[in-house]
Amino acid sequence: MEVPDEYNAKLSMRKAVYMNNPPVHPPVYAIDESVCKFHDCEECVKACPTQAIELDQKPEEVTINVGSIVVATGFEEFDSSTIKEYHYNDYPDVITNLELARMVDGFGPTGGVIVRPSNRQPAKKIVFIQCVGSRDRRWKPYCSSICCMISLKHATLIKSAYPEADISVCYIDIRTTGREHEYYYEQAREMGIKFVKGRPTEISRDPKTGKLVVDTEDALLHRLLELEADLVVLAPAMVPSEGTKELAEILGIDIDQDGFYKEYNAKLRPTETKLRGIYICGGTIFPKDAPTTSLQAHSAAVKAAKFLNKGKIIKDQRTAVINQDYCGDCEFCPVTCPYHAITLEDKGEDHFAAKVSDLLCEGCGVCVGTCPQNAIELRHSKPEQMTAQMNGILSLNESAEPLILAICCSECGHTAVDSSGMAMMEYPASVRVMKVPCTGILQIHQFLEAFKAGAQGVMVVGCKSDGCHYEVGSQKAEKKVDLAKTLLNEYGIESERLEMFQFVFIEGDKFAEAAQMMSERLKKLGNLKLMIGP
Amino acid sequence: MRAESFSETIRERLGGETITFCYQCGTCASSCPVAKRTTDFNPREIIKLCLLDEKDEILDGKSIWLCCSCYNCQERCPQKVEIADVIYAVRNIAIEKGKVPNIYFEFFNAISNDGRIVKVSQFAENKRPQLGLPPLQPTGVDALKKILSTTGFDKFHLKKEEPQ
Ligand code: SF4
Ligand code: SF4
Numbered sequence: 270m271e272v273p274d275e276y277n278a279k280l281s282m283r284k285a286v287y288m289n290n291p292p293v294h295p296p297v298y299a300i301d302e303s304v305c306k307f308h309d310c311e312e313c314v315k316a317c318p319t320q321a322i323e324l325d326q327k328p329e330e331v332t333i334n335v336g337s338i339v340v341a342t343g344f345e346e347f348d349s350s351t352i353k354e355y356h357y358n359d360y361p362d363v364i365t366n367l368e369l370a371r372m373v374d375g376f377g378p379t380g381g382v383i384v385r386p387s388n389r390q391p392a393k394k395i396v397f398i399q400c401v402g403s404r405d406r407r408w409k410p411y412c413s414s415i416c417c418m419i420s421l422k423h424a425t426l427i428k429s430a431y432p433e434a435d436i437s438v439c440y441i442d443i444r445t446t447g448r449e450h451e452y453y454y455e456q457a458r459e460m461g462i463k464f465v466k467g468r469p470t471e472i473s474r475d476p477k478t479g480k481l482v483v484d485t486e487d488a489l490l491h492r493l494l495e496l497e498a499d500l501v502v503l504a505p506a507m508v509p510s511e512g513t514k515e516l517a518e519i520l521g522i523d524i525d526q527d528g529f530y531k532e533y534n535a536k537l538r539p540t541e542t543k544l545r546g547i548y549i550c551g552g553t554i555f556p557k558d559a560p561t562t563s564l565q566a567h568s569a570a571v572k573a574a575k576f577l578n579k580g581k582i583i584k585d586q587r588t589a590v591i592n593q594d595y596c597g598d599c600e601f602c603p604v605t606c607p608y609h610a611i612t613l614e615d616k617g618e619d620h621f622a623a624k625v626s627d628l629l630c631e632g633c634g635v636c637v638g639t640c641p642q643n644a645i646e647l648r649h650s651k652p653e654q655m656t657a658q659m660n661g662i663l664s665l666n667e668s669a670e671p672l673i674l675a676i677c678c679s680e681c682g683h684t685a686v687d688s689s690g691m692a693m694m695e696y697p698a699s700v701r702v703m704k705v706p707c708t709g710i711l712q713i714h715q716f717l718e719a720f721k722a723g724a725q726g727v728m729v730v731g732c733k734s735d736g737c738h739y740e741v742g743s744q745k746a747e748k749k750v751d752l753a754k755t756l757l758n759e760y761g762i763e764s765e766r767l768e769m770f771q772f773v774f775i776e777g778d779k780f781a782e783a784a785q786m787m788s789e790r791l792k793k794l795g796n797l798k799l800m801i802g803p
Numbered sequence: 804m805r806a807e808s809f810s811e812t813i814r815e816r817l818g819g820e821t822i823t824f825c826y827q828c829g830t831c832a833s834s835c836p837v838a839k840r841t842t843d844f845n846p847r848e849i850i851k852l853c854l855l856d857e858k859d860e861i862l863d864g865k866s867i868w869l870c871c872s873c874y875n876c877q878e879r880c881p882q883k884v885e886i887a888d889v890i891y892a893v894r895n896i897a898i899e900k901g902k903v904p905n906i907y908f909e910f911f912n913a914i915s916n917d918g919r920i921v922k923v924s925q926f927a928e929n930k931r932p933q934l935g936l937p938p939l940q941p942t943g944v945d946a947l948k949k950i951l952s953t954t955g956f957d958k959f960h961l962k963k964e965e966p967q
Binding site: 354400404405406407441442466467468469470471484485486487488491493 | 824826827828829830831832833834838839842845847848879881882883
């Protein structure tokens with residue numbers, strides 16, 4: 270039985286027993302069940318001198334216990350047939366760079382000859398089209414970053430083997446940012462490869478001769494060109510490999526807007542994910558060249574080893590604790606927890622109670638702020654501790670300025686306050702800073718308590734809503750502040766006394782400005798009149 | 804306050820919002836049937852000139868009036884620039900400044916007098932019964948006139964009287 274070999278871009282045939290990628294290590298054969306039709310012929314079983322073939326083997330699922338995971342699932346080519354006007358899959362002589370790579374390979378199916386797949390005749394005129402799907406707001410808005418180099422590499426390899434080949438590259442911008450990459454571009458021009466600044470609108474084919482015509486503008490010449498071609502090579506966008514999203518869901522790690530895995534912090538904690546012990550590297554994060562991929566692989570491997578080598582996991586004690594007696598089956602917290610640290614335990618009689626994994630909990634307290642039953646507390650930030658802190662810092666005001674409570678998250682919020690201090694900025698001394706793990710921990714009644722404790726105004730200071738260190742905390746706080754404002758209005762208290770602010774940690778100036786602004790605002794509003802008690 | 808540039812003016816108008824997305828790839832130019840016929844017209848160049856605030860060159864030139872509104876370019880632009888709509892936005896600016904090619908006044912007269920942009924010839928009308936088509940119904944010119952005056956379109960007619 271023979272079928273076209275996918276690895277060789279279907280330019281050669283393979284059998285039902287085959288080796289996927291000949292230079293692979295270890296060199297092991299596989300049997301393609303979908304091709305092996307005569308299951309009972311068993312010729313291969315008889316032929317194998319080491320009796321390595323068992324035809325009734327079934328796929329198995331194996332569970333392996335591991336202490337750390339490195340995800341390196343790579344990327345793949347964007348499906349070029351999505352762009353209908355390029356007729357990929359439709360015209361056999363329109364191929365992609367990955368397919369061309371098999372022809373360029375001297376050990377490949379054509380022995381290094383560049384042919385037109387339609388008739389196996391050598392291709393003399395070759396046109397490359399860059400940015401197929403990349404830098405395209407309709408498909409993949411990002412620059413895939415390596416396709417210019419791939420095309421330059423292929424074009425120069427072909428031109429050096431076949432100097433008479435007529436090669437053009439249609440580009441929007443040529444990007445050669447890596448070390449020595451510009452040299453390839455230089456060399457390509459020296460060799461006589463033509464560069465056309467223009468993204469072609471369409472590829473058409475003469476039905477008689479099968480010749481292709483690439484319809485483009487040369488924007489530098491201000492001229493419309495119809496480039497004849499024996500072979501058109503598309504440089505497709507690089508996209509996350511199939512299954513990336515599903516794996517992200519299984520592992521509980523994040524993906525970005527383009528579908529690649531997201532690093533915890535690309536600048537300061539590269540190759541790490543939001544979950545300790547899970548690392549990512551290479552094209553799973555974004556398409557990249559070989560040296561950078563290797564660098565990232567080293568980084569991920571070293572981090573995984575370091576994580577394992579300790580032999581223990583050191584955890585902050587600040588984690589959530591559930592009072593299961595109060596927990597009332599609502600299922601809010603398991604959904605809210607950004608780290609999937611909360612599960613529901615079956616307590617029988619249709620009753621469930623939440624349970625926190627101390628290992629997964631990052632101690633933000635977002636669950637505390639969500640629980641309608643007050644059944645969750647954060648160690649070291651219990652409600653009574655927070656109230657005591659609030660009362661303490663609001664107990665004294667010796668200035669004429671209105672007393673303001675600034676509830677700041679421990680990340681960007683509090684660091685912004687620090688930055689304002691370090692830059693010697695001034696704000697009224699009557700602005701009292703209270704630190705909480707994350708603004709997501711706050712509950713509406715706590716804003717009201719602050720007024721009861723003597724505050725004339727309350728500032729809630731968190732991270733930017735799309736840059737919250739605990740993912741969703743700042744967004745949640747924003748919503749609660751909105752709701753609390755409505756409540757204040759109901760109680761006859763000016764809602765402007767409460768305000769949410771979202772800063773990046775370096776924005777000390779913005780914090781100082783906001784504090785000043787609140788102070789001015791409250792002075793205008795005058796003293797808060799509270800009717801406490803019956 | 805800083806005066807608004809020409810490209811900003813376009814961007815704020817209906818249809819002009821996407822102009823700054825353009826990265827000059829030329830897909831529109833090679834998609835355009837008009838550009839294939841004449842070098843007087845190139846949608847990529849129109850976008851570029853607008854982005855460079857070459858207001859006079861654009862408003863006094865004839866190129867913006869050559870687009871046939873086939874929307875081929877818009878369909879294929881990888882940056883989702885609404886090119887044909889940008890051109891409409893620029894035409895609207897030109898109209899407000901009274902910079903309109905004469906042919907458009909003829910269209911205006913035809914539509915306000917007959918209710919049709921193209922007058923139907925006697926020849927065509929004679930052909931209808933032969934082809935088994937019902938006779939043409941009169942157009943609702945009166946209703947149309949009301950619409951034209953409510954939308955301010957008839958003021959455009961007045962401009963014609965002014966020396967151009
Ligand atoms: S196709 Fe779009 S991005 Fe390309 S030149 Fe035309 S308007 Fe600009
Ligand atoms: S809409 Fe206008 S500019 Fe665009 S392709 Fe058609 S004629 Fe050319």
